[in-house]
Amino acid sequence: MSAPNKSYDPVEVEALKPEAIERAQREALTAIAEAADLDALREVKAAHAGDRSPLALANREIGALPPHAKADAGKRVGAARGAVNKALGARQQVLEAERDERVLVEEAVDVTLPYDRLPAGARHPLTTLMERIEDVFVAMGYEVAEGPEVETEWFNFDALNIGPDHPARTTADTFFVADGSRSDAEGAEGSGLVLRTHTSPVQARALLGRELPVYAICPGRVYRTDELDATHTPVFHQVELIAVDEGLTMADLKGTLDHMVQALFGAGMRTRLRPSYFPFTEPSAEMDMVCYVCRGASVGDPERPCRTCSSEGWIELGGCGMVNPRVLTACGIDPERYSGFAFGFGIERMLMFRHNVEDMRDMVEGDVRFTRPFGMEI
Structure with missing residues (x-):
C-alpha cells in the first residue's frame, strides 16, 4: 500500500473503480440470494463481507488516496458494503424462519399416538x-x-x-x-x-x-x-x-x-x-x-x-x-x-x-x- 499522494488519481486504482465496486456488490448479492441454508450463508458472508472480501480490500485502498478523493471513494465503497450487509441480514432471517418451520415438521409429535403406553400411577x-x-x-x-x-x-x-x-x-x-x-x-x-x-x-x-x-x-x-x-x-x-x-x-x-x-x-x-x-x-x-x-x-x-x-x-x-x-x-x-x-x-x-x-x-x-x-x- 503506497503513501498518500495529492496527485494520485483514484480512477487509476482498479479496486476503487466504480465498475469494480458495482461488480463486487452484484456478485455478493447474487451469492447471498443463492445461499440455500445457514451454513452456505456463513460461507458467503466470509467471502463477500469478511476481511479478505473484495469490498474490504477496496476499503483499505481508500487510505492511500489524496484527501480530495477519499470522500467520493468512501461513499461508493460504504454504500456497497451497506447493501451487502443488509442483504445478509434479510437472507439470514428468511433462512432461520425456514429452518424453524422445518424443525417443527421434522420433530413434530404425533398426538394421535396412544397416550397410555406408559402406565400412569395411582393412589396407594x-x-x-x-x-x-x-x-x-x-x-x-x-x-x-x-x-x-x-x-x-x-x-x-x-x-x-x-x-x-x-x-x-x-x-x-x-x-x-x-x-x-x-x-x-x-x-x-x-x-x-x-x-x-x-x-x-x-x-x-x-x-x-x-x-x-x-x-x-x-x-x-x-x-x-x-x-x-x-x-x-x-x-x-x-x-x-x-x-x-x-x-x-x-x-x-x-x-x-x-x-x-x-x-x-x-x-x-x-x-x-x-x-x-x-x-x-x-x-x-x-x-x-x-x-x-x-x-x-x-x-x-x-x-x-x-x-x-x-x-x-x-x-x-x-x-x-x-x-x-x-x-x-x-x-x-x-x-x-x-x-x-x-x-x-x-x-x-x-x-x-x-x-x-x-x-x-x-x-x-x-x-x-x-x-x-x-x-x-x-
Whole structure:
C-alpha cells in the first residue's frame, strides 16, 4: 500500500473503480440470494463481507488516496458494503424462519399416538383405605388425631401401663433411637426415644391435649423389628380409636365395632369379642368379625369350604377393651368419674381381607400394577 499522494488519481486504482465496486456488490448479492441454508450463508458472508472480501480490500485502498478523493471513494465503497450487509441480514432471517418451520415438521409429535403406553400411577390403596376409615368415624363425630413417629418411651410404654420389664420393651421388638438407661456426657439421663411400635401413644397425647369428653381416631405408620415376608413387614400402618366419657361401657364398644365393619365390609356384618389381655385395657378382648366371604355358612359344611376363614366363620381383626384406669390416671383423668374404650387394628391386614391380597410385600414394592386396580378414589 503506497503513501498518500495529492496527485494520485483514484480512477487509476482498479479496486476503487466504480465498475469494480458495482461488480463486487452484484456478485455478493447474487451469492447471498443463492445461499440455500445457514451454513452456505456463513460461507458467503466470509467471502463477500469478511476481511479478505473484495469490498474490504477496496476499503483499505481508500487510505492511500489524496484527501480530495477519499470522500467520493468512501461513499461508493460504504454504500456497497451497506447493501451487502443488509442483504445478509434479510437472507439470514428468511433462512432461520425456514429452518424453524422445518424443525417443527421434522420433530413434530404425533398426538394421535396412544397416550397410555406408559402406565400412569395411582393412589396407594393403603392411603385410600385409611381415609375411608377416617370418614366412617368422622361421620360419627370423632376427631382425627396425629402424633410423632419418633416417640418417647413414656408415651409409647409407661403411659400405657407397659412396665419396664415387659418383653415389648426389648430390642427384639422395638427400634430404639436413644436408650433412656444411658447417660450423656454431662451425666443426665438420655431421652429414651423409640420408633413407635403402635399408634396407642397418640391416644395418650389426645387425652392430655384435649378437653373431656374425647372421641378420637388415630391412624398412622408404626415400626416393629419384623422380617419382611408375606404376612409381616417392619413398617406398617395401624388405626386406633379412643373414646373417654362418662358412662361408657363394653356395649358402646360393641356397637361401634359393629357399625365400623358394616360400613367397611357391607350390611349384615357382625363382630364378636373373645377375652384377651392388653396392658392398656381392662377388660380386654380380641375382636373378630364374621367372614365377609362365606358369612359363616362354611362352618360344619365340608362341601362348602372357605379359604378366607378356613371354614371357621370368623376372622380376627384386632384388639380392643375398656381403657385401663391406670392409663386414665397417667393422663390426669379421674377413673372414678370417666371410663373409655379403645381398639386398634392393622390397615395392611384389613386391606388383605377386603381385597384378597395374599402377599404383604406387594404393598411396599411400589409396582403400579398392584396399585392401579384399586382405582383413583379421592
